[in-house]
Amino acid sequence: MEKMDRVVAKMVETPSPQRMQRFYSALKVTGIGEGLVVRDVGEGKGKGIFASKTFEEGDPVLIEPPLVAAQDTANKVDALVCAHCFQYVGSIELQIGRRLSLNQPQASGRPAETPEAETLDLDKRSGSEASDDEVTGSGQGTNGFGSREVTGSGQGTNGFGSREAIDKVNGLETELDEEGEHYCEVDESDDERIPAPPETVTALLDGTLKLPLSEQIPLPAVVECLGGCSENVYCSDTCASISWEAHHKLLCAGPRSEAADTEALRGFRDFADGSNNIFHAAAQVVAATVLRARKVGAPIIPEHLAGGVGIGSEGRGRRRSSRAVTGGRASEGGDEISDLDALLRAWEPFSMGWKGVWWESVACPPEMEGRPEEEAEFRASIRELCDGSLQLLRAAFGREAETYRPLFSLEVYSRIIGMFELNNLALVVQSPVENYFLAIDELSEDEKRKVEPVTKPLLDALGRSYSAHCEGTAFYMLQSCANHSCAPNARAFKREQDVNGHAVLLANRRIEVGEEVTISYIDESDSYIDRQRALADYGFVCRCLRCLTDSLND
Numbered sequence: 001m002e003k004m005d006r007v008v009a010k011m012v013e014t015p016s017p018q019r020m021q022r023f024y025s026a027l028k029v030t031g032i033g034e035g036l037v038v039r040d041v042g043e044g045k046g047k048g049i050f051a052s053k054t055f056e057e058g059d060p061v062l063i064e065p066p067l068v069a070a071q072d073t074a075n076k077v078d079a080l081v082c083a084h085c086f087q088y089v090g091s092i093e094l095q096i097g098r099r100l101s102l103n104q105p106q107a108s109g110r111p112a113e114t115p116e117a118e119t120l121d122l123d124k125r126s127g128s129e130a131s132d133d134e135v136t137g138s139g140q141g142t143n144g145f146g147s148r149e150v151t152g153s154g155q156g157t158n159g160f161g162s163r164e165a166i167d168k169v170n171g172l173e174t175e176l177d178e179e180g181e182h183y184c185e186v187d188e189s190d191d192e193r194i195p196a197p198p199e200t201v202t203a204l205l206d207g208t209l210k211l212p213l214s215e216q217i218p219l220p221a222v223v224e225c226l227g228g229c230s231e232n233v234y235c236s237d238t239c240a241s242i243s244w245e246a247h248h249k250l251l252c253a254g255p256r257s258e259a260a261d262t263e264a265l266r267g268f269r270d271f272a273d274g275s276n277n278i279f280h281a282a283a284q285v286v287a288a289t290v291l292r293a294r295k296v297g298a299p300i301i302p303e304h305l306a307g308g309v310g311i312g313s314e315g316r317g318r319r320r321s322s323r324a325v326t327g328g329r330a331s332e333g334g335d336e337i338s339d340l341d342a343l344l345r346a347w348e349p350f351s352m353g354w355k356g357v358w359w360e361s362v363a364c365p366p367e368m369e370g371r372p373e374e375e376a377e378f379r380a381s382i383r384e385l386c387d388g389s390l391q392l393l394r395a396a397f398g399r400e401a402e403t404y405r406p407l408f409s410l411e412v413y414s415r416i417i418g419m420f421e422l423n424n425l426a427l428v429v430q431s432p433v434e435n436y437f438l439a440i441d442e443l444s445e446d447e448k449r450k451v452e453p454v455t456k457p458l459l460d461a462l463g464r465s466y467s468a469h470c471e472g473t474a475f476y477m478l479q480s481c482a483n484h485s486c487a488p489n490a491r492a493f494k495r496e497q498d499v500n501g502h503a504v505l506l507a508n509r510r511i512e513v514g515e516e517v518t519i520s521y522i523d524e525s526d527s528y529i530d531r532q533r534a535l536a537d538y539g540f541v542c543r544c545l546r547c548l549t550d551s552l553n554d
Ligand SMILES: C[S@@+](CC[C@H](N)C(=O)[O-])C[C@H]1O[C@@H](n2cnc3c(N)ncnc32)[C@H](O)[C@@H]1O
Pocket: 044, 045, 046, 047, 048, 169, 352, 353, 354, 422, 423, 424, 480, 481, 482, 483, 484, 485, 538, 539, 540, 541, 542, 543, 544
């Protein structure tokens, strides 16, 4: 076998238990996943996470930053967030002003919503929150607020609902209001909105209009991208530089970008925006791997997960010689390593992710079931989409796409996307704008009367979907190891304090030392048949105790 093929084969193989052990032990040093260990489960389930300490009901079992994450492009209109940690930035005024200016309704001449109707809407939210102690403010179900709905329509145009799959795998629940409608879904028929006066929008944007109570929800100031692009903003210089060093310097289309071909990069990004946002996240995996491979002995745990210090480094991430980047051997301080060996080392964190070839992993739309020709055509079209995206990415990376050819092969690229497809990957962050209007709603009647002349027209202009959550695609090293159970002992759930893109798992009940930590990828209140049908999308038949019992009664 040629070396190139051998490297591709190594990149797509499931890591040995020893490699897995080494990686997750190194990850422990970061403090992420304290009280958890990763090991093989057996029964064909692959690896899973196990408690190494007792967790009580409601305890956070895991709080973990993403390894890579990208906000959906369409969502950038609705939520201005740090492109590294995904906190909302700027101010409540800026968030509202942006939504109004970028998403301003046309004057429709329709009657305005009555104040009562607006209040009722907010009350419904408060009502559902009050029923759950843990849920305070808009922390309620942030993981799940209508994200399936929103991303299902907003994500890509390929129409096979890959984001729906992502949400399901994340164990995300879609919150329903009393009428069975999704909270905070982007309501495109929301044409009862009354446009805000342009001068109000301008004043919100330039900071001259201060909203009552907004100082109670301060947001970090906007920090620009180091490369000068308008795509990414940050909450701090630290986040800006971590993102820059981790991947963005090769994916930035700004004037100080280090991308090989920014024009080609724009082509790649336009293609992702028009087809599937997963490609943006996949590009981060590729860029991060190239940047790590350029160094001699990249640390096994990427610096940004380890608080700025790479862990498990052999050579502490020194820059490789430029000769190495062009295809020769690097020799620095006695280290001799070929580009392809460097690539394999750099790939290590991503090799841990559960993968499948994208077009094989995607669930076939139900209407194609039992129609093999249509299904084959459907899968071929996904393969074509994947190939189209890869060609553009290769062009954007120029010579390095040759140096690290296995990384730019369809075999590897399709599995990177398959990894996003099959893991726990929805990125959802609650909007502080929702908290803001809830705080207004909780004022006394007297206080409310004073502020409503300012806040009511804004709510009328924003309409029913007055706040929008940040949504995107992410990959989490540990959360992605959580296996499914129809009676899970943990759930993905964002509390009020969880204001960034970290994954959060909470214990559903006491979890004993040695127990596997499981979440539900699907709506576990469904019937046995429906659960099995939904799980078929993930390529396995659930044999949890509940399913075994239900199968006997069915
Ligand atoms: C997000 S990954 C979970 C971690 C995975 N076990 C690993 O080794 O990385 C999802 C995949 O794990 C496997 N899996 C998860 N829960 C399972 C279950 N209850 N029974 C069988 N396989 C399961 C399936 O192959 C599924 O596609």
